[in-house]
Amino acid sequence: MGQFAYFPHTDEDISLMLERIGVGSLDGLYSDVPEDCLFKGVYDLPEAMSEMEVRRHFEALGAKNSKLKIFAGLGAYDHYAPSVIQYIVSRSEFLTAYTPYQCEISQGTLRYIFEYQSMICMLTGLAVSNASLYDGPTAAAEAMRMSVACSPKKKRVLLSAALLPNVLRVVETYARYYGVELTLVEAEGGQTSRAALERELAPGDVAGVIVPGINRYGIVENLEGFADLVHDRKGLLIEYCDPSALAVTKTPAEWGADIAVGDGQSLGIPLCYGGPYVGFMATTDACLRKMPGRIVGQTADKDGKRSYVLTLQAREQHIRREKATSNICSNESLMALFVTVYLSLMGPEGMKRVNDLSYAGAHYLHDRLLSTGKFAEAFDKPFLKEFVLKPLVPADRLQEVLLSGGYFAAVQTEEGYVNFCVTEKRTKAEIDAMVSIIQEAEL
Amino acid sequence: MRYYDKLIFELSKKGRTGFSLPCNEYGRHVSELPSELKRSSSPELPEVSEVDVVRHYTNLSQMNFGVDTGFYPLGSCTMKYNPKINEEIAAMSGFSSLHPLQPACTVQGALEVYEAMDKALSALTGMAAFTLNPCAGAHGELTGLMIMRQYHISRGDFGRTKVIVPDSAHGTNPASAAVCGLEVVVVKSNADGRIDLADLKPLLDDSVAGMMMTNPNTLGLFETEIIRIAEMVHAAGGLLYYDGANMNPLLGKVRPGDMGFDILHLNLHKTFSTPHGGGGPGAGPVGVSEALRDLLPVPKVVREGSALKVVGRAGSGDETPLSAGEVSAFLGNFGIILRAYAYILMLGKENVRMVGPLSVLNANYVKECLKDSYKLPMEGVCKHEFVFDGLIDDGASKAADGQGATTLDVAKRLLDFGFHAPTIYFPLLFHQALMIEPTETESKETLDAFIDVMHRIAAEAAENPAVLREAPHGTPISRPDETTAARKPILKWNG
Structure with missing residues (x-):
């Protein structure tokens, strides 16, 4: 056979091994496979490339993408990731490790997951966190199922219509097949309607309610009293949050939420066209044993050394099989490491600064856009780094002009608004330059 | 490996x-947020x-074992080498800086990767x-089962609520079925470790949505009756689902589509070959036969002439009435897809056959080489993995307390010699299962x-099973007290 870098076998190795097995050829290893099942054609694939050719191929593909200044949010945020993160997460001891089932040789992974869980608790104010889930929307779907598992007689869950579109859609998909009835709680004036919530809760058949901390319009919702309404009807309040914002905004625990979920992408993870990201979930002690996903706990080894292990596994799918209420059997460990290293570097002060810069830039942009006369205020409600406006000019044309100037901004929403988002990565000069493009464009 | 005691909080x-x-430089501050919306303390x-x-x-990293450290004989996990070029490609700024909602005209290169990957995986399977x-294998399983249910629902056949799962199946199979609203019916294995057709036959009625299988199965045995099984499931109106966890031995040799999987x-x-990352991120693409194409989840990448576009995104207004729905935040774990596509290009149509x-x-x-020391319940050629049922001589007869060494003890002792342990106590068909999968990248x-x-x-x-029962001896920690960890959980740093 020809030489290939990822196959260490020489022809001599193959003969010696076949001889030991007692089979005449490599084909002989497939003698149990019916003839009809063997593939005898030619694979419709390119011919093997050298490493240099592969690199050139991807460089050419990458060059077909436009590198834009990102002024958009809607669930993926262009925050700055300090250099240290990539350096640490690239260490092959972390990168190429398996799930830490063999805890004696996985203390590195287990330790950082324990730190991650602790940090998620610090941000949300809640008592316990799991080791992470796939992404924000699937974490919300898991929370939906978890709320039903907590009140098995109820099969109805409420969703705020102000949740991000992809969160709504993923929860809807999961609910449809799991057999959960969903009802949307309408938004009024850019915020989840309290009256509508009360009305939907009234029949007493609701297992859980999912509301956004910061909603699809960028508005920081006031959830005062929501928890009491939901708890009076014996349901669970689930808050979908941006964990970066939680460094400054009221925590799920302070609002009285039972479960917090969201996407950790805003904590040091590159945009990377939508993934891999990381879902997070935190909850109260009371709901701990219904929480899906892996959990790391602290214990001691035989000699009393502080040690970490995967724990409470009796909840998990590989033990419960068809009795499981989640099929999750992994986590986004490496992405949790991004988050842990990011939060370690930022600390409380850095997180405040990130929010301060994002808030300031977003409000500056907001006011400058209004002053162009090409937008109208959509809502007069508090926002942090992201907001929507009503365009008074054709939105398609507006986005086109911005794209040709190198800006990804003014993403159209279902309601006909346009979304803008500013992080600490954007400068005042960039904002000014973008606004002058809008100002000068004939739209 | 050296024990290191600190948590970041303690520094x-x-x-x-x-x-x-x-x-x-804006003169505005986050402190302007109304106080009722602010958290009370940092x-x-x-x-x-x-x-x-x-x-x-x-x-911390130095207390970890990875593929780059040494060999993982871990059954059903396919711990092959993770090529380094893949990491560099995933980090290229032409990909890593793309916002997932960027218009298609600004991400044609990324969409080409999706299209090419779709084609390559279709060709290989x-x-x-x-x-x-x-985003993961279990997530793919759930998505595949949603497609299965959607198929029956779209035909107005609402009574198909059962899914058949072999007793040797990965634990995720029944769990995925349950969260997809399907009732699990277990089909037994026969004495050869393969699906018992006599047990299967009576299970196949018009309440069956389909059947989940992995082939080779978790014992590493090829299901030789697969064509017959596919005919039986199809004749009963069900669909056949392939759990690709065991695809590695078939790569370049056998295609699930040719065996009748839908x-x-x-x-x-x-x-x-993408790295496991200590438990993720992975990716779990789902493939379907031609008849099921329109049932695939949204959003999806489609070609229109010379340009690629994204269809079915939330709020797009695109009509995709048959789609099973939206299953993840955007278009999946793109960074992982990039890595895997680079691997496929390196392999090419020639090397993939090996x-x-x-x-x-x-x-x-x-x-x-090992069946003289470990019990081999199933003789004959295996595929990518095989299962031993513990030691032939566990030393119990010589031990003072009459206790021999278990599979767990063998696994722990291996750690002392610089190897990862095999998968243990799975599949559930044997009491002392020790499941070994070496992968093609080991010499x-x-x-x-x-x-x-x-x-x-x-x-x-x-000679002395105590040596095993006390193992590991040379790792950063010895066996921890897992009972207390579960009974009195400490799940975060408490200062």
Whole structure:
């Protein structure tokens, strides 16, 4: 056979091994496979490339993408990731490790997951966190199922219509097949309607309610009293949050939420066209044993050394099989490491600064856009780094002009608004330059 | 490996910083937020310097074992080598800086990767089309089962609520079925370790949505009656689902589509060489036959003339009435798809033909060399993995307390010799299951070293099983107290 870098076998190795097995050829290893099942054609694939050719191929593909200044949010945020993160997460001891089932040789992974869980608790104010889930929307779907598992007689869950579109859609998909009835709680004036919530809760058949901390319009919702309404009807309040914002905004625990979920992408993870990201979930002690996903706990080894292990596994799918209420059997460990290293570097002060810069830039942009006369205020409600406006000019044309100037901004929403988002990565000069493009464009 | 005791919180000192950010030149401040929306106190995150962070996590990494450290004979996990070029490609700024909602005209290169990956996976598996949206194997399974249910629902057949799962199946199969609203019916294995057709036949009625299988099964045995099984399931109106966790031995040799499977998921972090990352991120693309193409989840990438576009995104107004729905945040774990596609390009149509055969060669070699010391319940050629049912001589007869060495003890003792443990106590068909999968990227020398150690451990067990029961001896920690960890959970740092 020809030489290939990822196959260490020489022809001599193959003969010696076949001889030991007692089979005449490599084909002989497939003698149990019916003839009809063997593939005898030619694979419709390119011919093997050298490493240099592969690199050139991807460089050419990458060059077909436009590198834009990102002024958009809607669930993926262009925050700055300090250099240290990539350096640490690239260490092959972390990168190429398996799930830490063999805890004696996985203390590195287990330790950082324990730190991650602790940090998620610090941000949300809640008592316990799991080791992470796939992404924000699937974490919300898991929370939906978890709320039903907590009140098995109820099969109805409420969703705020102000949740991000992809969160709504993923929860809807999961609910449809799991057999959960969903009802949307309408938004009024850019915020989840309290009256509508009360009305939907009234029949007493609701297992859980999912509301956004910061909603699809960028508005920081006031959830005062929501928890009491939901708890009076014996349901669970689930808050979908941006964990970066939680460094400054009221925590799920302070609002009285039972479960917090969201996407950790805003904590040091590159945009990377939508993934891999990381879902997070935190909850109260009371709901701990219904929480899906892996959990790391602290214990001691035989000699009393502080040690970490995967724990409470009796909840998990590989033990419960068809009795499981989640099929999750992994986590986004490496992405949790991004988050842990990011939060370690930022600390409380850095997180405040990130929010301060994002808030300031977003409000500056907001006011400058209004002053162009090409937008109208959509809502007069508090926002942090992201907001929507009503365009008074054709939105398609507006986005086109911005794209040709190198800006990804003014993403159209279902309601006909346009979304803008500013992080600490954007400068005042960039904002000014973008606004002058809008100002000068004939739209 | 050296034990290192600290948590990052214990390095914290008030006033220290590890960040560097520009000044606020806007004259606006987050403190303007209404006070009823602000948290009452700052989160108690650590306050550490950059060098503290680098040293801390470097020290943690040194308590970890990875594929780059040594050999993982881990059954059903396909711990093959993770090529380094893939990491560089995933980090290229032409991909890593793309916002997931960027208009299609600005991400044509990324969409080309999706399209090419869809085609390559279809070619390798004999399926018609793929979605790359699921983020993991179990997520792919759930997505595949949603497609299965959607198929019946779209035909107005609402009574198909059962799914047949073999008793040897991965634990995720029944769990995925349950969360997809399907009732699990178990089909037994026969004495050869394969699906018992006599047991299967009466289960196949018009309440069956389909059947989930992995082939080779979790014993590493090829299901030789697969064509017959596919005919039976199809004749009963069901669909056949392929759990791609065991695809590696078939890569380059057998295509699930040719065996009659209608839906499958692949684990890119197994068969297609992307790193496991300590438990994720992976990716679990789902492929379907032509008849099921329109049922694939949204959003999806479609070609219109010379341009690619994204269809079915939330709020787009695109009509996709048959689609099973949206299953993840955007278009899946793109960074993982990039890596796997780079691997496929490196392999090319020639080398890919050797992946399966070399993985099967390695597995059979290890099996033949070790069956004198470990109980082999199923004789004959295996595929990429095989299962031993514990030691032939566990040393119980010589032990003072009459206790021999168990599979767990063998696994723990292996750690002392610089190997990862095999998968243990799975599949559930055997009490002392020890499941070994070497993968094609391991050399004969590595396998010989592993075989020597396994023989040495068997000899130790026969002589003095206590050595195994106390193992590991040379790792950063010894066996921890897992009972207390579960009974009195400490799940976060409490200062």
